[in-house]
Amino acid sequence: MSAMEIVAPALVDVFVARYYHVTFMVLVAVGLYILIDSKNLVKKVIGLNIFQMSVFLFFITAAYQDGAGPALIEEGGGPYANPLPHVLILTAIVVGVSLTSLALALVVRVYEEYGTVHEDRVEEVMADE
Amino acid sequence: MSDFGFLLAVVILIPIAAATLPLIASLRYEKVGWHIAAVSLAVNLVLTAVAVRAFFVDGKLRHELGGIPVPHGIELVMDGLSVLVVLLVSVVALAVLVHTRTAGPRSNAFYSAYLLLTGGLLGVSLTGDLFNLYVFIEITGLAAYALIASKGDGKSAYSALKYMLIGTVGASLYLIGVGYAFIATGTLNMVDLSVQFQELGYGDTLVLTSFGFIIAGLAVKTALFPVHTWQPDAYSAAPYGVAGYVSALVSTVSAYVIGRVILTVYTTDFIAANPVITSALVYFGALSIVVGSVLAVTQADVKKMLAYSSVSQFGMIVAAFGIANSAAVFGGVIQLIGHAIMKGALFLGAGILAYKVGAKTVYDYEGISFELPYASAGFATLALALVGVPPAVGFIGKWYVGLGAVQGGYWIVAVVIFGSTLLTLAYVLRLVDRMYFGKPERGAAEAVADGGVSASTKRVTVGMVALVCVAAVVSVVLGPSAAWIESLLRLEEVMG
Numbered sequence: 001m002s003a004m005e006i007v008a009p010a011l012v013d014v015f016v017a018r019y020y021h022v023t024f025m026v027l028v029a030v031g032l033y034i035l036i037d038s039k040n041l042v043k044k045v046i047g048l049n050i051f052q053m054s055v056f057l058f059f060i061t062a063a064y065q066d067g068a069g070p071a072l073i074e075e076g077g078g079p080y081a082n083p084l085p086h087v088l089i090l091t092a093i094v095v096g097v098s099l100t101s102l103a104l105a106l107v108v109r110v111y112e113e114y115g116t117v118h119e120d121r122v123e124e125v126m127a128d129e
Numbered sequence: 130m131s132d133f134g135f136l137l138a139v140v141i142l143i144p145i146a147a148a149t150l151p152l153i154a155s156l157r158y159e160k161v162g163w164h165i166a167a168v169s170l171a172v173n174l175v176l177t178a179v180a181v182r183a184f185f186v187d188g189k190l191r192h193e194l195g196g197i198p199v200p201h202g203i204e205l206v207m208d209g210l211s212v213l214v215v216l217l218v219s220v221v222a223l224a225v226l227v228h229t230r231t232a233g234p235r236s237n238a239f240y241s242a243y244l245l246l247t248g249g250l251l252g253v254s255l256t257g258d259l260f261n262l263y264v265f266i267e268i269t270g271l272a273a274y275a276l277i278a279s280k281g282d283g284k285s286a287y288s289a290l291k292y293m294l295i296g297t298v299g300a301s302l303y304l305i306g307v308g309y310a311f312i313a314t315g316t317l318n319m320v321d322l323s324v325q326f327q328e329l330g331y332g333d334t335l336v337l338t339s340f341g342f343i344i345a346g347l348a349v350k351t352a353l354f355p356v357h358t359w360q361p362d363a364y365s366a367a368p369y370g371v372a373g374y375v376s377a378l379v380s381t382v383s384a385y386v387i388g389r390v391i392l393t394v395y396t397t398d399f400i401a402a403n404p405v406i407t408s409a410l411v412y413f414g415a416l417s418i419v420v421g422s423v424l425a426v427t428q429a430d431v432k433k434m435l436a437y438s439s440v441s442q443f444g445m446i447v448a449a450f451g452i453a454n455s456a457a458v459f460g461g462v463i464q465l466i467g468h469a470i471m472k473g474a475l476f477l478g479a480g481i482l483a484y485k486v487g488a489k490t491v492y493d494y495e496g497i498s499f500e501l502p503y504a505s506a507g508f509a510t511l512a513l514a515l516v517g518v519p520p521a522v523g524f525i526g527k528w529y530v531g532l533g534a535v536q537g538g539y540w541i542v543a544v545v546i547f548g549s550t551l552l553t554l555a556y557v558l559r560l561v562d563r564m565y566f567g568k569p570e571r572g573a574a575e576a577v578a579d580g581g582v583s584a585s586t587k588r589v590t591v592g593m594v595a596l597v598c599v600a601a602v603v604s605v606v607l608g609p610s611a612a613w614i615e616s617l618l619r620l621e622e623v624m625g
Contacts, residue, residue, distance in 0.1 A: 028305075032298070035294060041290065044294055045294075048294055048297055048298070051298065051301060052297070052301055055301050055304050055305055055308070058305065058308055059308050059311075062308060062311070082315075084311075085311070088260050091260075091264060092263070092304065095264065095267045098271060099270075099271065099293065099297055102271060102274060102275065102293065103290060103293055103294070106274070106278060106286045106287075106289055106290040106293070107290065109278070109283065109286040110283055110286050110287050112283075113282065113286065114283055122283075126283075126284055126287065129284075
């Protein structure tokens with residue numbers, strides 16, 4: 001058997017059965033790429049947001065179970081989805097919102113001071129000071 | 130088991146609740162933030178002292194939040210690893226107020242963030258739940274970003290933004306790691322996780338992945354090389370009072386969390402079962418020691434020099450937790466505490482020198498001791514303690530970590546520690562030599578004044594100088610009392 005014959009079915013399995021995990025990884029990469037590559041401070045914040053959202057997606061999909069309902073326990077009910085990840089992510093979303101608002105407040109102050117949100121130009125002005 | 134467990138919840142609650150008061154008070158009064166912070170942190174210190182005393186008398190304190198039993202509920206724990214960190218946070222939070230009283234910032238909003246940061250740090254030190262830890266890490270982060278930006282100029286806002294972008298990525302990586310740990314075990318309680326990990330086996334892919342993400346995230350927060358880049362800019366852009374507070378506590382608590390995760394969640398058995406991961410962690414720490422020291426030697430700006438020195442010190446602490454034998458862990462804990470006291474006070478001391486004569490770079494320190502004898506004496510003592518001149522605490526920390534490294538078979542780490550001591554001596558001696566043997570160049574202050582920088586306009590009180598001198602005395606006295614402290618901590622209970 002060639003290497004391709006072993007790897008290909010495994011890859012198919014990853015993309016078909018675990019597409020949510022692939023989506024999570026792709027979003028992590030997209031978010032981090034924007035965060036690192038973009039010179040625009042606002043876009044950096046957006047990249048950070050995409051990255052955080054991917055983590056939320058990761059938790060929520062981990063709790064998904066085929067055919068499971070919400071955990072309203074009753075006689076003969078079930079299976080139930082684990083509600084804990086949802087609660088955790090609810091908290092993490094609140095944290096994310098406060099971080100985003102603080103980040104944007106800081107961007108506004110940088111813009112007021114230097115008249116630009118471009119990373120290189122801000123650093124140019126700072127070097128001249 | 131002691132009845133004082135509920136105090137653990139109270140000491141976290143007081144600063145966080147009090148953080149709302151300065152903002153509410155802003156509706157009618159200005160500049161009451163300091164008083165609110167002073168009163169609430171003084172009360173908090175008393176309660177912390179009671180809890181610490183209870184730990185020394187009766188052993189480990191526990192509290193289940195809301196009365197929900199673990200592993201379903203969240204528990205707060207004070208044991209040998211966290212007790213000194215909690216005490217440190219409470220003492221430093223109150224002590225730095227002496228500095229900010231005169232040197233500022235004075236706004237009410239500043240003290241709201243200050244109290245929030247204190248509450249977050251205490252939460253991180255006390256919690257026994259991985260997700261709760263994430264929330265407290267983010268509270269700490271949010272407040273720290275706001276404090277770094279509290280100078281109000283563009284440079285501090287830009288540095289704070291950079292800090293926050295990198296810091297949030299670190300916290301999110303940590304959260305991904307928690308996710309994998311949760312998927313593997315279905316629990317978030319630290320002690321319960323350690324049991325489940327053992328049942329799963331330490332070679333399990335999910336367990337290994339979660340360890341990798343958690344440590345990577347925390348390394349960012351601790352500012353290890355190569356993810357340290359946010360730290361020098363953040364410290365140098367912040368006001369001196371904030372730099373002192375943040376450098377003393379924020380990275381310290383993150384490094385403590387690395388120790389907590391390794392010792393309580395993954396346990397020393399995991400470390401022993403995965404030699405590749407362990408040595409990677411230890412050698413990354415060692416690399417951080419070298420690079421931090423080298424970068425510190427090349428800095429002219431005193432604040433940046435102190436910041437790079439932290440990169441080196443935290444490399445040593447993380448390496449100590451990676452080695453994870455009893456000598457190294459105790460060395461790591463004592464170095465955590467010692468570094469926090471020394472580095473925090475050095476920043477505050479550098480602040481005094483900057484307010485008085487405008488000294489900001491190494492070259493401005495020429496003959497400064499003739500003008501400011503007391504502040505200089507405190508600063509020089511702390512700097513030499515940082516090098517590790519016996520009997521100061523810096524020496525004891527390095528000694529135990531070095532001893533642990535040799536016992537654990539990491540000879541290179543021991544060599545790196547003693548080699549980096551020479552580099553530390555190099556950058557510290559540059560300062561101390563100029564302070565005491567340099568020619569006092571009169572006119573330096575005038576030159577600054579001509580340049581339009583209002584450096585020497587800030588008043589320096591006796592209390593501010595006394596604070597630096599007291600910290601210097603503490604850093605020297607802590608060294609000889611290390612053996613006594615070790616007997617109090619009962620770290621062997623933590624290490625299982």
